[in-house]
Amino acid sequence: MTITQSPVTNPPPTHRRCGSLKYRMFEVDSVLRRVNVAVLCENSTAFRRLVMENADPNMPIVLHGPTARQFDHLLWGLSVDPMPQPPNEEDVERLLDVEELSRRYSIHCLQIRAETTVLAVIAEGTNTAVLSCRTNSLVRMLSITMRVHNKTLFAFLMQMWTWRLHSKELDYILTIRVAQPSHWDHDPQPFLKLLGHAFYAAMMDLEPKLSSGQRIDLDCQLTSSEIVHVLCGYHSLRCWWDQIASKPPAYMHCARCMYPERCSYVWRIRFRWLAEKDRISFPKVDGIRRLQEIHRFLAGDLFLIKNMPETCRHNALQELLKRREHLLKTVHHHFDL
Numbered sequence: 001m002t003i004t005q006s007p008v009t010n011p012p013p014t015h016r017r018c019g020s021l022k023y024r025m026f027e028v029d030s031v032l033r034r035v036n037v038a039v040l041c042e043n044s045t046a047f048r049r050l051v052m053e054n055a056d057p058n059m060p061i062v063l064h065g066p067t068a069r070q071f072d073h074l075l076w077g078l079s080v081d082p083m084p085q086p087p088n089e090e091d092v093e094r095l096l097d098v099e100e101l102s103r104r105y106s107i108h109c110l111q112i113r114a115e116t117t118v119l120a121v122i123a124e125g126t127n128t129a130v131l132s133c134r135t136n137s138l139v140r141m142l143s144i145t146m147r148v149h150n151k152t153l154f155a156f157l158m159q160m161w162t163w164r165l166h167s168k169e170l171d172y173i174l175t176i177r178v179a180q181p182s183h184w185d186h187d188p189q190p191f192l193k194l195l196g197h198a199f200y201a202a203m204m205d206l207e208p209k210l211s212s213g214q215r216i217d218l219d220c221q222l223t224s225s226e227i228v229h230v231l232c233g234y235h236s237l238r239c240w241w242d243q244i245a246s247k248p249p250a251y252m253h254c255a256r257c258m259y260p261e262r263c264s265y266v267w268r269i270r271f272r273w274l275a276e277k278d279r280i281s282f283p284k285v286d287g288i289r290r291l292q293e294i295h296r297f298l299a300g301d302l303f304l305i306k307n308m309p310e311t312c313r314h315n316a317l318q319e320l321l322k323r324r325e326h327l328l329k330t331v332h333h334h335f336d337l
């Protein structure tokens with residue numbers, strides 16, 4: 001066991017309650033901490049009760065639940081005001097520990113300070129510690145936005161989660177497990193969509209095996225029912241792409257378009273030239289990236305610029321973006337979710 005002094009030191013004399021003792025030993029997660037109980041009791045009825053119940057000053061007060069590290073974070077939280085903005089991932093975790101433990105032990109002022117800081121940091125939208133946080137921290141932050149009914153920040157975190165799954169920054173297996181709508185007391189739709197993107201990330205990870213006909217159930221962390229969802233998505237998205245590739249999106253011609261049939265023909269042959277042949281490096285099932293790539297190419301295609309009126313070209317490109325948006329919104333259907 002290790003014994004350390006808590007960071008909560010030298011409280012004002014008014015804090016000296018909970019009997020005559022200012023310091024008590026706490027045993028948390030098999031680690032001993034010498035803690036200024038006056039500060040804890042002043043702020044928390046839960047700790048006041050604990051100290052009363054454990055009257056023998058020679059015996060440590062055993063705290064069940066938190067780890068020693070989390071308890072240290074709570075004590076740190078009590079010693080700082082204002083709460084500093086977290087500059088890195090570890091500080092985000094510390095802040096979240098403070099928020100959760102202060103809620104568990106009813107330290108209301110600290111809980112509000114921690115919660116407000118978490119929400120302010122998410123609302124910044126540019127904090128690198130938030131933008132690069134791990135899946136676990138993301139889940140904890142999401143829970144706070146749901147508890148305070150902040151729909152804007154909830155949507156922001158869900159969107160960030162989705163994009164970071166596609167860029168392989170976040171763990172899709174963990175997401176598949178935690179994003180199950182039944183785990184959340186919330187509208188299931190956002191979680192179903194997130195789950196769809198997690199399965200899409202899983203499918204893309206397994207794509208080399210799937211496209212070469214190899215088994216994916218060996219050395220795989222996915223359960224058998226999760227593998228069925230991946231296979232559903234793989235086959236559904238292959239069919240979806242064939243359909244998209246054979247039928248370019250229709251668009252509105254502008255009033256200045258003198259030859260609409262010729263205009264449509266030009267659009268159709270350029271689209272098919274890209275979509276039907278293997279001119280895009282992304283796999284066939286990666287509809288999200290393929291449509292993005294086709295849009296990027298066609299937006300700068302000199303042949304279309306020369307042969308289509310500007311507004312017709314703009315409308316056609318917009319229809320392409322709409323298809324991609326539609327796929328992003330409905331990707332969970334492909335995985336039978």
Ligand SMILES: [Zn+2]
Binds near residue numbers: 252259260264
């Ligand atoms: Zn036209």
